[in-house]
Each structure stands twice: as C-alpha cells, then as structure tokens.
Amino acid sequence: MTVFTKMLSGAAMGLALAVTSGAAFAETPPNMLVIANRIDDITTLDPAESFEFAGSDVSRNIYQKLVNFDPANLDGGYQPEVAESWTVSDDGKTITFTIRDGLTFHSGNPVTAEDVEFSLQRAVILNKTPSFILTQFGFTADNAADTIKADGNTVTIVTDQPYATSFVLNCLTATIGGIVDKKTVMANEVDGDMGNEWLKTNSAGSGAYKLSSWKPNESVTLTSNPDFYLGAPAMKRVIVRHVQESASQRLLLERGDIDIARDLNPEDVKGAMAADDIRIHDEMRGRLMYISMNQKHPELSKPEVRQAIKHLIDYEGMQNSFLNGQYVIHQNFLPKTFLGAVDENPFDLNVAKAKELLAAAGVDGLELEVGVRESQDRIEIAQSMQNTFAQAGIKLNITVGTAKQVLGRYRARELDVYLGAWGPDYPDPHTNAGTFAYNPDNSDAANATGLLAWRNSWDTGGLTDVVGKTVIENDRAVRAKLYGEIQATFRDTSPFAVMFQKIEQAGVRDNVQNLNLGGATTAVSYWPVTK
Amino acid sequence: MAATDTQTKGRVRAPLAPWLKGTATTLLSICVTMLGLLFVTFIIGRVMPIDPVLAIVGERASQSTYDAVFLELGLDKPLLVQFGYYIWDVLHGDFGDSLLNARPVSEDIARVFPATMELATLGVLVGIFLGVPLGVIAAVRRGSWIDQIARVVALVGYSMPIFWLGLMGLLVFYGILGWVGGPGRLDIFYEDIVPARTGMILIDAALARDWDVFRNAFSHIVLPASLLGYYSLAYISRMTRSFMLEQLSSEYVTTARVKGLSERQVIWGHAFKNIRVQLITVIALSYANLLEGSVLTEIIFSWPGIGSYITTALLSADMNAVLGGTVVVGLIFICLNIFSDLLYRVFDPRSK
Numbered sequence: 001m002t003v004f005t006k007m008l009s010g011a012a013m014g015l016a017l018a019v020t021s022g023a024a025f026a027e028t029p030p031n032m033l034v035i036a037n038r039i040d041d042i043t044t045l046d047p048a049e050s051f052e053f054a055g056s057d058v059s060r061n062i063y064q065k066l067v068n069f070d071p072a073n074l075d076g077g078y079q080p081e082v083a084e085s086w087t088v089s090d091d092g093k094t095i096t097f098t099i100r101d102g103l104t105f106h107s108g109n110p111v112t113a114e115d116v117e118f119s120l121q122r123a124v125i126l127n128k129t130p131s132f133i134l135t136q137f138g139f140t141a142d143n144a145a146d147t148i149k150a151d152g153n154t155v156t157i158v159t160d161q162p163y164a165t166s167f168v169l170n171c172l173t174a175t176i177g178g179i180v181d182k183k184t185v186m187a188n189e190v191d192g193d194m195g196n197e198w199l200k201t202n203s204a205g206s207g208a209y210k211l212s213s214w215k216p217n218e219s220v221t222l223t224s225n226p227d228f229y230l231g232a233p234a235m236k237r238v239i240v241r242h243v244q245e246s247a248s249q250r251l252l253l254e255r256g257d258i259d260i261a262r263d264l265n266p267e268d269v270k271g272a273m274a275a276d277d278i279r280i281h282d283e284m285r286g287r288l289m290y291i292s293m294n295q296k297h298p299e300l301s302k303p304e305v306r307q308a309i310k311h312l313i314d315y316e317g318m319q320n321s322f323l324n325g326q327y328v329i330h331q332n333f334l335p336k337t338f339l340g341a342v343d344e345n346p347f348d349l350n351v352a353k354a355k356e357l358l359a360a361a362g363v364d365g366l367e368l369e370v371g372v373r374e375s376q377d378r379i380e381i382a383q384s385m386q387n388t389f390a391q392a393g394i395k396l397n398i399t400v401g402t403a404k405q406v407l408g409r410y411r412a413r414e415l416d417v418y419l420g421a422w423g424p425d426y427p428d429p430h431t432n433a434g435t436f437a438y439n440p441d442n443s444d445a446a447n448a449t450g451l452l453a454w455r456n457s458w459d460t461g462g463l464t465d466v467v468g469k470t471v472i473e474n475d476r477a478v479r480a481k482l483y484g485e486i487q488a489t490f491r492d493t494s495p496f497a498v499m500f501q502k503i504e505q506a507g508v509r510d511n512v513q514n515l516n517l518g519g520a521t522t523a524v525s526y527w528p529v530t531k
Numbered sequence: 532m533a534a535t536d537t538q539t540k541g542r543v544r545a546p547l548a549p550w551l552k553g554t555a556t557t558l559l560s561i562c563v564t565m566l567g568l569l570f571v572t573f574i575i576g577r578v579m580p581i582d583p584v585l586a587i588v589g590e591r592a593s594q595s596t597y598d599a600v601f602l603e604l605g606l607d608k609p610l611l612v613q614f615g616y617y618i619w620d621v622l623h624g625d626f627g628d629s630l631l632n633a634r635p636v637s638e639d640i641a642r643v644f645p646a647t648m649e650l651a652t653l654g655v656l657v658g659i660f661l662g663v664p665l666g667v668i669a670a671v672r673r674g675s676w677i678d679q680i681a682r683v684v685a686l687v688g689y690s691m692p693i694f695w696l697g698l699m700g701l702l703v704f705y706g707i708l709g710w711v712g713g714p715g716r717l718d719i720f721y722e723d724i725v726p727a728r729t730g731m732i733l734i735d736a737a738l739a740r741d742w743d744v745f746r747n748a749f750s751h752i753v754l755p756a757s758l759l760g761y762y763s764l765a766y767i768s769r770m771t772r773s774f775m776l777e778q779l780s781s782e783y784v785t786t787a788r789v790k791g792l793s794e795r796q797v798i799w800g801h802a803f804k805n806i807r808v809q810l811i812t813v814i815a816l817s818y819a820n821l822l823e824g825s826v827l828t829e830i831i832f833s834w835p836g837i838g839s840y841i842t843t844a845l846l847s848a849d850m851n852a853v854l855g856g857t858v859v860v861g862l863i864f865i866c867l868n869i870f871s872d873l874l875y876r877v878f879d880p881r882s883k
Contacts, residue, residue: 034719040843043587043631051589127599129592200633213723216632216639217843218835239719243833247698248714251706257713402846408582450593 027256030531033235033512036243036252037262040217046199047119047178049128053423054240056175056523058220061238063178063205066097066116066155067169069427071516071525075337078169082111082179082206083155086169092162092474095169099153104227105181106203106210117150118182120157122194124148130176132450133426137163137171164474166339170428173522180204208233208527217242222526233527253278253507259531260515261507266324272507280505282325286335286520287423287502288432289327289381291370293495295457297416300368300495304361308354310347310497312388317349319500322380327500332487333436335501335520339476340429340483346491354392367395370417371406381499382419411449413457421502422452427521429483430471437463437490456495463489561865565858569621572857573614576850583848587630604630617854626858627851629844636855639840644859645730646716647829647836650756651821657760658767659814665764666771670779671798681768688765693758697831700754712751714833721747755832759825763817770813774806807878815871822863 028034041052047059068081080086083097103111121144124134138160139147147158159168171177180195181204188198195204203211208230209222222238241258243249249261250268254275264272272278293300293309300306315329334341358364368389372382379400386396396417399406410418424431439453439460440446448454460467463486470482490496504517514528584601585592592600605613620627626636669681704711712718716732725732725739733752736745778784779802787797822837829839837856844852 028719032719044633127596129588129596132593197633215642215835216629216634217840219722239722241715241719241833242835243714244830245698245714245833248701248831248833251701252713255706255709255713257718407585447594449597 027511028259031234031236033238033260033526033529033531034258035238035240035260035262036249036258037240038244039220039240039242040244042214042216042220044200045203045211045214046128046196047175047180047205048123048126049130049196049200050175051128051130051425053523054220057240057518058211058214058222059175059178060207060518060523061209061222061526062203062207062211063175063180064103064111064207065177065179066172067177068173069518069522071514071518071528074516074519074521077166077339078173082116088165092165092472093160094156094158095165096154096156099155100229101153103206103229105184105206106225107181107184109181109183111179111181111206113150113153113155115182116155116179117148118185119179120148120155120177121145122180122185123176126194126196128196130174130425133171133174133176137161137168161472162474163472164476164479166474166476166479167428167430167471171426174426175523178205181206209238212237224527228527230527234530235526238526250507253509256509259509259512262504262517264505264507266322266326269325269505269507277510279508279510281508281515281517283504283506283517284328284336284520285423285502285504285517286338286427287421288330288333288335288498289378289419289421289500289502290496290498291385291417291419292452292456292497294413294416294418295459295495296413297368299361299363299366300416302361302363303493304357305363305366306495307492308357308361308363308392309389309394311350311354311357312385312392312394313347313497313499314349314384314388315345315347315499318381318384323377323500325505326377326503328503329499330501331491331498333432333490333496333498334429334483334487335424335432337520338424338427338429338432340480340487342484342487344488344491347497349388351388351391358392358394365393365395367397368416369397369399370419371399371401371410371415372419373406374400374402378419378421385419410455413444413455418456424520429479430467433467433470433483433486436496437486437494438467440464452496453494458495461493557869564865565861566618568857568861569618569854570614572854573617573850574610576848576853577610577613583630583850586848621854621858626855629852630849631844631847631852636851639852640837640855640859642730643835643837643840646834647822647838649731649733650752650759650825650828650834650836651818653752653756654759654821655763655814655818657757658763658817661760662764662767663771663810666768666773667775667798667803669768670772670775671794673776678772681772685765685769688762693762693825694827694831696761697755697758697828700758701831704754710750711754712747714831716748716751716834717744718747718751755828755834759821759828763821766817767810767813771806771810774809775802778802778805804878808875811871811874811878815867819864819867823860 037054039054042055042058043052044050045055045058047063050056050059064082066081066083067078070076070079082100082103084100086095086097088095099111099113099116105111120134123131124139124144125141127141149156180199184204185195185199188195190197201214208225208228210225212221212223214220219242220240224233224236226232243252246263246265246268249263250272252258253261253272269280273280293306295301319327319329329345330336331345331347332342336343370382370385372378382398386398389396409415422432435450435452437453437460439448439451439458441448442454442457442459446454453460466482466486470479470486473479473482506517508515511531513530516528517524583604584597584606588596588600601607605616628634629636629639665681665684669678672678701713705713721744725735725741725744728735728738732748733745736748784797784802787801826838826842828834829836837859841853841856844856
C-alpha cells in the first residue's frame with residue numbers, strides 16, 4: 001500500500017468507526033494471549049543473528065541471558081539470570097560469572113557453564129550483523145577460546161580494556177547474549193555452521209516460552225515452558241499474528257479476537273480509547289527521530305547555520321498534531337530512561353532567531369536536499385520542515401526513496417540533510433554515544449559507515465576522546481554525569497538535531513494485566529502477563 | 532499387402548507428426564516465455580533501487596559485514612553470470628532460499644499459493660455465476676432497469692477502490708454485524724487443527740471431515756472472496772453483455788426468431804453458444820489476475836497469499852523469492868492459456 005492509500009483507508013475507516021460502535025462479541029481463552037503486530041521484519045530467530053524489533057520480542061521470551069532486565073523493575077537495570085552472581089578482577093578486564101543451578105533448557109538438558117561459553121563464542125565466531133555488540137570488547141574468532149572460558153560452574157570473559165562493568169553487562173542483555181542449548185544446536189549443525197541454519201527457524205532456549213512455529217509474514221506461536229525458573233507462565237500459548245493494517249488490528253481488538261494491538265495509528269488509538277473494555281498502554285521506547293547535516297556542505301559546516309536550522313523545526317507543532325501521542329519532544333541522543341539521559345530541550349521554533357543566525361553566517365538563499373525513506377511520519381516531518389525552513393529563506397527539496405536510494409547516499413556521505421530514525425542496539429548509553437558523538441577517523445578512507453558522526457563527515461573534536469573515556473568509567477554516577485556533559489556539548493555543536501522519542505501506544509483489552517513492552521531498554525515480556 | 536502396410540503406416544504417421552510438432556512448438560514457446568520472463572525480472576531486480584545487502588545486514592552493519600554478504604550473494608559477478616547460475620539452479624529444481632527468512636522459496640510458495648488459489652477460485656466462481664447471467668439479461672433487456680442496474684454494478688466495481696470496499700465490508704459484516712470472520716484465514720483457535728494436505732483450508736477441512744474448521748474457514752473467506760468476485764463480476768458481466776449484444780443483432784438470430792424458436796432457445800441455444808469462446812478468454816484472464824494475488828485484498832484481510840508474498844519480497848529486495856513467485860505467476864498464465872485452448876476446441880469445432 002502506498003502512503004496515499006494508507007492515509008485514505010485510515011481516514012475512511014476512522015470516519016466509519018467514529019459513527020458506529022464496535023461492541024466486543026468474542027474473547028480469547030483465559031490462558032492464551034493473542035497479539036496483532038507487524039512481524040514481517042523477522043528474518044531469523046537465531047539469537048546470534050536476530051537484530052530486528054519483532055525478532056527481539058520473540059527472542060526475549062525464549063532465551064535466557066547471563067543477566068537480564070526484570071520487567072517489573074526495568075529502572076533497576078540488569079539483574080542476575082543465568083548468572084547467579086559475578087565478580088570483577090582488580091584490573092577491571094576479567095568478569096567471572098557463577099552459573100545458577102537447576103536451570104534446564106526446553107529439551108530437558110541442564111543449562112551449564114559450557115552452554116554459556118558455547119553461546120558467546122558462537123556469536124563471535126559466526127560474525128553476523130549484531131556481533132559487534134560482543135566484538136567491541138576485543139573478542140575475535142581467533143581469541144574467543146581464550147577470552148570466553150568455562151570452568152566448572154563458572155564462565156570467565158576477558159576484555160581488551162577495563163570497560164565499565166555496567167557497559168559489558170548491559171551488552172550481555174541484548175538478544176545476542178541469549179544462551180542456547182549446545183547439544184541441541186550442534187546436533188543440527190550443517191557444514192560447520194554451528195547450527196545457524198537450523199536455529200533460524202527453531203529454538204533451543206531455556207526461557208519462559210519455546211517456539212512452536214514461525215510462519216514468515218503470518219504468525220509466531222510460542223508455548224509456555226512449565227519448568228521456567230520463575231514458575232510456569234499464566235499464558236500457556238502466545239500467538240503473534242501479522243496484521244499489517246492498523247484499521248484491521250483495531251477491528252480485531254474491538255471484536256475481542258485479539259488481546260493486544262501493537263500497530264495502531266493515532267486515529268485508531270483515539271477510536272480505540274472510546275471503545276468499551278479497551279485501554280491504551282503507553283510506553284516510552286528507545287527510538288529517536290533526528291535530522292543531520294552533512295559537514296561537507298560549505299554552509300552547513302558553519303556553526304551558526306547548524307544552530308539556525310535547529311531553531312527552524314516546529315517541534316511542538318508536530319508533537320501536537322500528526323505525531324500526537326506517538327512521539328514526544330526529546331533533543332538528546334540518549335533516550336529517556338537510559339543511564340545518563342537528560343531532559344533538556346532548549347530548541348524551539350524561532351524564525352527570527354534563525355534569520356539572525358543565518359545573517360551572521362552570511363548565508364542567504366540556501367537550497368538543501370533532505371533524504372527521507374518512504375514512511376508516512378517521516379515524510380510529514382520533512383514537509384513541516386520544508387514549510388518552516390522556507391520562512392527563513394531556506395529552500396528544502398525533499399527526496400523520498402527506498403533504502404538503497406536514501407540510505408546508500410547517506411552512508412556514502414552524499415546527502416545534504418538526512419531525516420531518519422535511530423534505535424539503540426543494546427541498553428547502554430554507549431550504543432548511541434558511540435555512534436552520534438564518536439568518530440576517530442573522519443577521512444573518507446576510514447569508511448566507517450556504521451558511525452552516524454562519520455556519515456555526516458563530522459569531526460567530533462574532543463567528544464570522541466571523552467566518549468572513549470566514559471565507556472571505561474566504572475563509577476556509575478560519574479559515568480552518568482559524563483554522558484550528561486557530552487550531550488550538552490553535542491546539542492550545541494553537533495550537526496544533529498535530535499527531535500523526538502518514540503512512544504508505543506498499544507491497544508489492550510482490559511482483562512490483560514502486567515503487560516510490559518520493554519520500555520526503551522528491552523523487548524516485550526509475556527511471562528508476567530495474566531488475564 | 533506391402534502397399535497396404537505402407538499406406539497404414541503412412542496414416543499412422545500423418546496425424547502423429549503434427550501432434551508432435553505442435554507439442555514441441557508449445558513446449559519451446561513455454562521455455563522461451565519462461566526464460567524471457569525470468570530474464571526481465573532478474574534484470575529489473577538488479578537495477579531497481581533496493582539494496583539486497585542492506586536488506587539483509589541492516590542499516591548499521593559495518594562495511595566489512597556488508598562486503599562479506601555482498602560476496603556471499605555473488606553480487607560481485609557480472610549480471611549474466613549471476614543469471615546463468617540462477618537458471619542452472621532452477622533447472623535443478625532449486626529456487627534458492629529466501630534471502631530474508633532463510634527458508635527455501637519453494638516451501639514458502641507452497642505455503643502461500645494455495646491460500647491465493649482458494650480465494651481466487653471462490654472469487655472467480657462468484658464472478659462467473661453472477662456475472663454471466665447478469666450480462667446476458669442486460670443484453671437481452673437492453674435499456675431496461677435490469678440493464679441500468681447491471682451498468683451501475685459494473686461501474687461501481689470498476690471505480691470503487693478495493694481497499695476502501697474491503698475495509699467497509701470488514702467494518703459492517705465483521706465489526707458491526709458479526710456475520711463473518713475477521714482478518715486471517717481462521718480464528719486462532721482453529722489453526723493447525725486439520726493437517727495441511729492441499730494448503731486450501733476448505734478442502735483440507737472437508738477431507739478431514741472437520742466441519743467446525745470448515746465453517747470457520749468459510750466465514751473468513753466469504754467476504755474477501757465476495758469482494759474479489761464482485762470485481763470479476765463487474766468485468767465479466769460487461770464483457771458478456773457486449774458479446775451478447777453483437778450476437779443478438781446478427782442475422783442468424785433474426786432468422787431463428789422468424790423460424791419461431793422460443794426466446795430461450797434463441798438466447799441460450801444460439802447466441803450464447805457463440806460467445807462461449809470469447810467468454811472463456813475473459814474468464815481465464817480474470818482468474819489469472821486473481822491468481823496473481825490481489826495485494827490490497829490480501830493486506831486488508833491479512834490473507835497470506837502470493838500477492839503480498841511477492842510484494843513484500845520485492846520491497847525487501849528478496850530476489851530469490853521474487854523470481855520464484857514470477858515463475859509461478861508465469862506458469863499460471865501458461866497453464867490457463869493451454870486450458871483455454873483446449874476449451875476452444877471443445878466449444879468451437881473450427882479450432883480443431
């Protein structure tokens with residue numbers, strides 16, 4: 001469906017639903033949770049390879065990790081899970097985990113230190129997209145056997161630098177930290193792939209649920225693990241159905257054929273609020289919406305121009321109109337609820353000030369191209385910017401395109417301005433600091449396409465060093481303070497205008513309790529849910 | 532005797548040679564068509580502005596990961612070489628794995644095509660059983676209120692956006708009245724109950740004699756099938772009307788009436804008989820269009836069919852899946868063409 005047809009269908013449905021009432025006629029069984037979601041981004045369910053939102057939701061409920069987030073206390077940070085406890089060596093490079101007794105995989109095999117060693121080594125050796133989350137600690141395929149070792153019921157990891165323990169442990173809560181059943185996985189190994197092909201569509205975990213089936217673009221079905229160490233989940237089956245249309249999700253929810261609708265657009269959220277037995281569950285997620293300015297552009301490299309552009313964005317207008325309820329103003333690269341997150345939003349729409357700054361920079365009649373991927377909210381943001389930029393004499397040409405067109409040019413440092421979204425890879429502040437404010441080599445030859453600072457040709461000045469030091473700061477309070485300082489400098493000097501943070505609004509039937517979508521730090525948890 | 536033998540052999544060979552020639556020509560044209568279709572799709576897939584590597588590794592992959600996958604997919608090789616490898620694999624029955632979900636494309640297609648086939652077949656049946664009589668009556672009673680209704684029905688069918696009509700249908704018949712099932716092929720509770728022998732749930736449920744599942748599946752399919760049927764009906768009824776009007780104004784029809792034949796015999800026994808060949812073409816085309824998959828209908832009704840499968844694959848640069856789907860769609864058209872040819876021979880002796 002094109003953006004146009006989506007808007008038209010949404011409007012038509014919204015209008016029709018507004019003048020009618022959809023009473024609930026059915027109800028899902030009390031021990032079954034049925035969710036409508038877009039799950040067409042799932043490409044694999046192997047925790048060493050999975051790196052998409054819907055895949056993380058599945059993985060979090062299947063695989064345990066050494067440390068993990070408690071859905072009842074996300075603010076408390078990581079908690080012991082497969083690791084009962086851990087110690088850190090004096091030089092800060094070695095962490096030794098003691099493995100909890102009595103855990104079992106879905107196969108019935110016990111969870112051992114050897115499984116933990118295998119899982120982490122495997123993720124490093126397979127070298128799939130998310131492997132950087134582990135390899136950034138100096139683990140390589142060659143040294144994995146020496147740096148990740150099991151001994152009895154302990155596992156020791158040795159990093160190349162004395163990183164902050166919180167940084168290492170936060171990374172281990174990511175999907176790639178999932179512990180797999182070595183015996184089961186290796187029994188399905190083909191051509192030395194360490195079970196990768198098999199694990200793409202099967203599961204070998206010890207979490208609250210096991211995978212019953214995954215039908216791509218259709219559904220994921222999970223069955224509860226009665227031996228889960230926190231007790232058998234109340235929901236015996238969890239079924240996530242791929243329902244692409246927001247209007248269809250709302251109808252299913254209002255009829256009682258599903259319990260949760262996770263992709264409602266603002267019109268359907270408003271409509272669902274008015275329905276009986278349905279509530280809207282809001283959760284702040286980690287996704288940020290930002291624009292960035294290429295520092296190869298002679299005018300955009302002027303500090304006054306960057307500041308002017310940050311004052312030419314109608315943050316409030318957008319938040320209160322087409323982004324209503326879905327995004328909240330946030331002008332810092334660390335999402336709210338992250339360690340070191342700050343809540344300062346100094347920029348607002350101020351055309352007069354922007355004009356002054358442009359005049360001070362000697363800029364008149366600027367014409368820029370903004371690259372936007374085809375997505376309704378991003379296009380609307382670009383259109384709003386086009387309007388407000390014009391008020392200060394800047395002509396903004398919008399180029400809408402696919403990933404290859406827009407992202408390819410962004411990664412090749414060719415776009416003047418890029419409008420995009422960024423979500424954290426793992427729940428540690430370094431995930432964003434290490435890409436927005438870190439760029440050790442700004443040359444074209446460095447080809448550091450994974451770093452947003454590099455993509456915008458921004459030499460971060462002293463920030464790269466500060467980010468490097470902060471990630472090895474072990475005092476949590478000092479580390480948080482340092483991130484606050486980095487963000488203050490970043491707001492003033494960087495070519496990024498972070499604008500909004502995502503709020504997920506899920507429609508939930510009233511009888512569903514204890515739902516946690518994972519906040520900004522992790523994914524959804526099904527095991528605490530009751531009805 | 533020798534002469535007789537020779538004559539007998541000659542008689543045997545004479546009809547065989549054209550038959551063989553005809554079959555060989557048909558097979559050759561199928562091969563050339565399929566090869567051309569695959570080549571065009573393959574080239575379009577390579578030049579379209581979607582990067583299959585980025586689709587796999589994601590936005591934030593390092594350049595080294597990107598390069599590794601680029602090589603793994605063989606994208607460093609010349610286009611013709613890549614195409615050659617692909618054709619070689621296809622000839623060995625291997626459509627490759629989906630780049631995105633790592634499953635064999637043939638398995639994916641075996642899963643999604645029956646869903647489309649079930650929907651399209653019911654849809655085209657609705658179109659035939661309502662559209663043909665409507666078209667005939669509209670032609671016979673040209674200018675009457677029935678003709679006007681048929682025109683309005685066709686006009687609405689042609690002009691109403693399918694996503695709008697689909698959403699309205701869902702809202703009214705599922706959301707408000709509760710007469711039909713919602714999006715999806717079955718209610719959650721009925722899924723995976725009957726073994727998937729054909730992949731078409733109505734047939735599988737009937738084979739398993741599980742009438743609860745059958746009823747539930749029917750309640751889910753009736754709305755999207757009626758919707759597709761309505762669009763077929765609009766096309767079939769207009770074409771039927773047009774064909775019939777041409778026949779009814781022919782001299783042989785006047786002659787038949789002058790001879791005193793009943794109006795029923797004139798219409799169904801003479802005029803309608805002569806439009807059957809044209810109608811077969813119209814119906815075959817209509818059916819083929821539905822079998823390609825109606826993407827919007829599949830999206831609105833969360834129907835996991837081949838239309839949304841190919842579209843999703845295309846947007847995700849999953850070229851193995853796109854090419855596999857293209858082969859299926861190509862085969863559908865070829866099969867329906869052959870089937871239409873056979874029916875021509877049945878209904879029109881001249882084409883023998």
